[in-house]
């Protein structure tokens with residue numbers, strides 16, 4: 001329960017495509033994954049020239065940093081947020097600037113702008129808080145940011161509402177998504193970004209060719225086609241389990257943050273020790289210590305209810 005992947009597994013249609021794929025592995029895959037881009041464009045409801053893909057959305061984020069900032073430039077990101085962001089920034093010679101989340105765990109747009117960063121990173125639903133970024137904060141950043149705004153939507157499917165098209169039309173926002181979470185294909189490493197053609201072309205240039213393997217492309221195309229009903233059903237199920245899990249945590253006297261993702265962040269005293277006690281019972285959750293605005297907390301991935309039940313029983317014991 002520690003990685004936010006799909007605990008129901010992968011779409012059966014994708015697994016079948018992997019078993020039956022007759023791929024000549026001595027040859028290169030498509031250099032820029034045109035077939036997969038076309039399918040993703042249909043799924044996202046956007047023209048294919050607005051899409052790029054990569055070896056996980058991590059690869060897309062890393063490439064975007066290289067494409068839109070020069071060594072010594074700043075990257076502003078909310079704190080807490082995705083732990084890889086300051087790492088990718090430093091790996092590209094950029095300066096990561098953490099900006100504490102504001103009221104209600106929303107992004108503090110003015111504090112982000114005050115950093116003067118070339119790249120502003122946002123994550124909605126935000127990992128690890130599970131909370132959504134308010135439309136007002138995004139709008140302000142899109143209007144005033146001096147450079148690129150990245151909106152990481154790795155968990156978009158679980159949040160329901162979709163305002164992506166509106167941000168993309170501004171021509172200054174790159175939205176990143178992945179097949180690692182709702183689509184259950186984390187092991188195949190497929191991520192993508194949606195944005196204005198000039199933006200995605202720049203990211204693709206810094207990314208380079210052949211980043212998605214022929215095998216990954218075949219499985220993704222199946223997941224986005226015949227696999228889609230399965231994905232949508234599991235997303236609906238995850239949302240139901242998430243609400244049930246939050247209610248049970250509240251019944252234990254805990255105060256989970258309001259999540260719109262496939263995980264729940266719940267503040268607990270001494271997260272490291274609590275997580276270690278859960279480990280002894282064979283339960284893996286992600287501990288966070290001294291999180292900005294939250295303090296110590298556990299991040300629990302939502303999965304089939306029997307797993308949640310085991311986790312809740314373990315948590316009650318670990319806390320008593």
Ligand SMILES: *Cc1c(COP(=O)(O)O)cnc(C)c1O
Nearest residue numbers: 056057058082127154178180191
């Ligand atoms: C999991 C995750 C990603 C990365 O996913 P990939 O497997 O590299 O596609 C990106 N952003 C956030 C916030 C995540 O939680």
